[in-house]
Amino acid sequence: MSKxxxxxxxxxxxxxxxxxxxxxxxxxxxKRLGLDLKEGKRTSLLFxxxxxxxLYSNTRYFSxxxxxxxxxxxxxxxxxxxxxxVSGLNPGMHGVIGYKAFLKLTGAIVKPLENTYASAPHSxxxxxxxxxxxxxxxxxxxFNALSKKGIRSLVITPSFIVNSSFSSLIFSGATEISGYENxxxxxxxxxxxxxxxxIKFIHFYIxxxxxxxxxxxxxxTEVKEAAEYILKRVSELNAGKKxxxxxxxxxxxxxxxxxxxxxxxxxxxxKLELPPYGDTRSPxxxxxxxxxxxxxxxxxxxxNRNERELLLGRINKDIEDTLPDYFGAAEGDFGxxxxxxxxxxxxxxxxxxxxxxHGGLSTDxxxxxxxxx
Numbered sequence: 609m610s611k612x613x614x615x616x617x618x619x620x621x622x623x624x625x626x627x628x629x630x631x632x633x634x635x636x637x638x639k640r641l642g643l644d645l646k647e648g649k650r651t652s653l654l655f656x657x658x659x660x661x662x663l664y665s666n667t668r669y670f671s672x673x674x675x676x677x678x679x680x681x682x683x684x685x686x687x688x689x690x691x692x693x694v695s696g697l698n699p700g701m702h703g704v705i706g707y708k709a710f711l712k713l714t715g716a717i718v719k720p721l722e723n724t725y726a727s728a729p730h731s732x733x734x735x736x737x738x739x740x741x742x743x744x745x746x747x748x749x750x751f752n753a754l755s756k757k758g759i760r761s762l763v764i765t766p767s768f769i770v771n772s773s774f775s776s777l778i779f780s781g782a783t784e785i786s787g788y789e790n791x792x793x794x795x796x797x798x799x800x801x802x803x804x805x806x807i808k809f810i811h812f813y814i815x816x817x818x819x820x821x822x823x824x825x826x827x828x829t830e831v832k833e834a835a836e837y838i839l840k841r842v843s844e845l846n847a848g849k850k851x852x853x854x855x856x857x858x859x860x861x862x863x864x865x866x867x868x869x870x871x872x873x874x875x876x877x878x879k880l881e882l883p884p885y886g887d888t889r890s891p892x893x894x895x896x897x898x899x900x901x902x903x904x905x906x907x908x909x910x911x912n913r914n915e916r917e918l919l920l921g922r923i924n925k926d927i928e929d930t931l932p933d934y935f936g937a938a939e940g941d942f943g944x945x946x947x948x949x950x951x952x953x954x955x956x957x958x959x960x961x962x963x964x965x966h967g968g969l970s971t972d973x974x975x976x977x978x979x980x981x
Contacts, residue, residue: 612909612937612969616679617698617921621689621856621976623678625696628653628750628809631852632759638696643854643980644674651852652802652810654842655693657686658818658966659835660860661975663826669839673855675979680859682919682935683707683890683967684974686818687720687774689858694749694778694811698921702747703930705920706886706967710894712930713744717885717948723773726885727948741777751781754809761809762786764797782811791816791838799845814838818861822962826861826972839979846981853981861964862889862972864943868906871947876902887967888943892932899934908936908944909969937969 617623618639626638631651645651661677664670681692681699683706691702699705708726710717717726720741754761760783767787769775779785786801788794794814801810817838820831839855846853870876870884870891877883879897886892891908893899903910911919913933920931938944943965966973 611971612939613679613971613974614918614969615682615921615974617681620679620681620692620698621858621978622681622692622696622698624653624693624854624856624978625750627854629753632754632757632808634753634757641676641678641978643676643978645852645854645980649850649852650805650808650810651854652798652812652846654812654814654838654853654855655690656817656835656838656855656857657813657815658821658826658859658861659855659857659977660826660972661977662860662972663817663821663832663835664977664979666827667832667836667839669836669843672843673839673979673981675977677975678856678978680857680974680976681921682937682969682974683887684859684969685887685890685967686858690774690778691747693856693858694751695747696750697747700917700920700923700931702745703924703927704745705932706890706892708885708887710882710885710892710930710932711744712927717882720777721772721774726883741773742780745777747777747780749778749780750809751779751783751811753781755781755783759808760784760806761811762801762807764788764794764801764810764812766813766815779811795841795845798842802845802849802851821861821964825863825963827863843981855977855979855981857976859966860972860975861966862968862970863941864888864962864965865941867943867945867961869945869947873902883948884944884946886932886936888945888962888965889938889968889970889973891936891944891946893934893936895933903934903936906936906944907939907942909939911935911937938967
């Protein structure tokens with residue numbers, strides 16, 4: 609069984625930000641990872657969603673590259689981790705906690721990745737009338753830092769998220785954002801970018817491994833083949849190139865065999881200020897009451913408000929009142945959900961639950977590689 613581990617913000621994906629700044633001679637005092645990167649060299653960062661250490665260590669290329677095992681963030685969720693990766697901020701500083709997050713400025717539990725309410729279908733963009741996330745959160749990214757120095761950057765990301773509110777946040781300051789339709793299109797754009805010496809920093813986001821893991825599980829043969837194909841092609845495209853190439857991920861995956869619905873626990877719901885939110889493997893709770901015993905009956909490790917920094921790192925006092933009071937980290941192969949619909953008889957997109965998921969503190973979810981080519 610995969611044990612639970614706390615995030616290590618001195619050896620995490622957050623610290624890549626400081627490595628990138630140092631490559632370009634931008635002064636910073638943050639903790640670095642000690643990667644073997646050449647100063648002044650063009651640098652590309654490949655962000656392979658879902659490429660956890662548990663998956664990477666079982667690929668045929670595990671021994672082919674220099675690599676290190678580092679910590680993800682909590683929750684080990686794409687939106688939380690993506691912000692930390694481009695800003696260097698731990699979640700306690702940027703405040704986006706989980707796939708379904710409470711953002712006070714919106715007055716609601718929202719899905720930042722999809723710019724919509726937690727109760728809404730996927731990609732509904734219902735928050736567009738409020739404004740863009742970059743105007744609400746004002747995160748300073750690696751692209752902002754490079755732009756100030758006149759350093760040209762390129763983001764390569766799927767076309768369907770190029771103009772999203774979330775992209776406006778995490779890619780703020782990028783010189784150019786190029787959308788792609790599939791992995792072959794993406795690799796073509798990446799190859800052309802490597803041939804263009806005026807582009808000094810490339811951020812390349814690839815979601816497909818994560819998508820397949822949700823469908824089939826991280827230990828599925830086709831998932832491993834997809835990861836191996838990406839590693840192989842990236843290595844081939846960088847052969848002979850004078851480029852620092854870094855490959856990393858936001859989280860790994862954990863098999864989930866049973867989902868527990870909090871909306872059935874009327875006693876617990878009455879004690880909450882908001883419905884449960886967060887991720888399948890990391891439910892979050894806001895309550896003025898002492899609810900530890902109400903939560904401990906579930907298969908999860910419970911943390912209270914006094915233990916926030918263990919999970920989120922240093923806390924930004926300006927957003928402290930927006931953070932959860934209680935945090936859950938799923939144990940074993942359990943996951944959690946909450947039906948936000950008023951008509952509880954309606955099924956909330958649960959015809960097919962993901963085979964594996966993430967967000968929690970298991971080593972499968974929290975350990976990710978940093979690979980250098």
